[in-house]
Amino acid sequence: MRKSVAAFVAVGSSLALVLAGCGNNSSGDSSGSGGSGGSSAPAAAGGGNGAKVGVILPETASSARWAGFDEPMLKKALEAQGLTPIIENAQGDTQKFSQIADTMLSQKVKVLIVAAPTGDSGAAVEQIAAKQGVPVIDYDRLNLGGSAQYYVSFDNVRVGHLQGQALADSLKDKKGAQVIEIEGAPTDNNATLFKQGQEEVVKPLYADGSLKLVNSRAIDKWDNQLGGQVFEQLLTANKGKIDGVLAANDGLAGAVITVLQKYHLAGKVPVTGQDATADGLRAILSGQQYSTVFKPIQEEADAAAQLAAALVKGSTGEADKVATATSHDPTGNRDVKSVLLTPQPITKDNVKLVIDKGYVKASEVCTGAAKAACDSAGIK
Template structure:
C-alpha cells in the first residue's frame, strides 16, 4: 500500500531541474552546441482518446520543462496502438535516450518496454499509470485512490443537494487494463459501498469501458439506461465517459436531472458543470505532475538518484516503487474558477458561445 505522500512543489522541481543545463521533440527539442553530448529523454504518451489531456496538457508541459532544463527530448504518442508503443520505445532506445518515461497502454506492453530499457541501461519512470509487474525506477502520479474518493463524495453531495431518495447509481468505470481505473474504483467504492449496504443508495448497472473509449461508453450507457431507466446518479470515471452518459440522458430529456461525476477538468467537462449537466469533476494539476516527472528524468539523465518520501506497492511485482504522488481537487460549479486561475484552462477556451453567459453568472474571470 502507499507509504506517505510527497507533494511536489515548484521549489522541488526547480531544484531538480537545475542539475542539468544546456536544448531538444516529435516534439523533439533544440540544437546542440559543439562539445559535450547532452542527455536525452524519451516520453511515450498512450493515446489521444482516453483523455484529451495527453496532447493538450502533458505534451506541452513536459516539452517546456525539458527545454528549460536544456536537455534533448523526444515526445511521441502511440495513439492506442500496442505495436506502435513498442516500436517507438525500440527507436528511442536505439537513438540513445538516457531516460524513458512512459504512460502505459496496459501493464503487459508497459512491462515489455520497461524491461527492454532496463536491459539496455536506460533509466525508467512510470508516468501517471503504474505498470504492474514492471521495472520502472520511479512512479509519478496523483493519489488515484483519493481521486476516486473525491468522485464518490462528490456524487453523494450532488445527490443530497438534489434531495434524491434511494437513487439508483450506475457506474461507468475506466478501462479494465488501466491500473488507475482500479484505484479510482477502490476510492469511490469505499464511499458508495456502505451506502449500497445501508439502502441509502441502490447499486445499479456497473461496467468498465475498454480503453476509455467514449463511443463504447455511450453504447454501454445506452444499454444501462434501457435496462434501468430510473437511474438517478452516474459515477463516471472521467469527463469523456461523463459526456457519453450526458448524450444519452439528453436524448431522453433527462440531462441536468441526473448527477454525473467526471475527472480531468477538461473544457468540455467544465462547460457541462456550468450548464448543470455534470455535477463535478476532479482536477489534477497536470503541470505539477509533468514538472515532477521531468525533474526526476533530468536527475536520472545526469546519473543521479532522487529520494522520494512515498512508495506505491506493486502487487504483481511484489515491490514498493519510489513515488511522487500529488493531491487532486474536487471541482463543482462554485469553484470552476480555481482551474482557470491555475492556468490549466483559459477563460477564452471555456467561455465560448452560450457558455459566456454561464461563465459570467458563475463569476469566471
C-alpha cells in the same frame, strides 16, 4: 544482437490475450497526448547537458489532456532541466508503443518516461530498457509487473474518493437513488485505484440503502463512444430510470450526457468526471455535469523532469528526495518510489480556479449555455 521491444511486446500481448480469455484483468491506463509525429526540441539551459529523454504517451482518443497538457508541459519541464525531450504518442496501439520504444532506445536516450497504453506493454518495454541500462519513469500510470525505477502520478485513490463523495453529495437528499457506474479501462491500474477510492465512499451507501447500484461497467480503452453505448444499454435495461452516474473521467461523462440528452434527462441527473477538461467544465457550468477532478498536470510534468534530470546524472539520492512516497505493485510484489500529487475537487462553485491557474481558457469554456454561468461567476 539487441532484442526488439516490438517483438517482446508481441509475445507479451499474445499471452495477455490468453490470460484475458481466462478472465484475468491486468492493469495499465486513464487519459491522452501529442501529435502523431511526436516532437523533439533543443534543450534549454540547465544541468542535463542536452541528454536525450524519451517520452511515450498513450493515446489521444479518450481525453484532451495528453495532447493539450502533458506533451507541451513535459517538453517545457524537460527543457528547463537542460534535457532534450523526444516525445511521441502511441495512439492506443501497443505495437506502435513498443516500436516507438525500440526507436528511442536505438537513439540512445538516457531515460524513458512512459505512460503506456496497457500495463502489459509498459512492463515489457521496461524489461528491455533495463537490459540496456536505461532507467524508466512510469508517468501517470503504474505498469504492474514492470521494473520502472520511479512513478509520478496523482493520488489516484484520492481521485476516486473525490468522485464518490461528489456523487454522494449530489444525491444526499434522495434516499435509494439509483446509480450507474461507468468506469475506466480494466487494463489500467489507475482505473482500479479510482474504483478503490470511489468504493470507500459509495460502498457503505449501497450497503445501507442510501444509494442503489443498478450496474457498474468498465470501458475498454476508455473508449467514449463505447462508454455511451454501454450506458444507454444499462439505462434502457433499467426502464430509463436513473438518478446519478459515477463516470470515471470527463470523456465518459460527456458520452453519458449525450445519452441523457436523448432521453431528456440531462441536467436532472448528476454526473461525475475527472481531468477538468474544457468540455467537462462547460458541462458543469451549464448544469449537465455535477463535478470533475482537477489534476494540475504541470506539477506532474515538473516532477517527472526533476527525476529524469537526477537519473541522467546518476544521482538516485537526488531522485529519492523528489520521490518521497511509495506505490505498491501487487503483480511484481514490490514498492515503487513515487511522487503522488494532490487532486482537487471541482464543482460549479470553483470552476474559476482551473481557469485562473491557466489550464483552460475562459474562451474555451464560456460558450453556449455556459456563458451566463461564466458571467455570474466572474469568469472572463
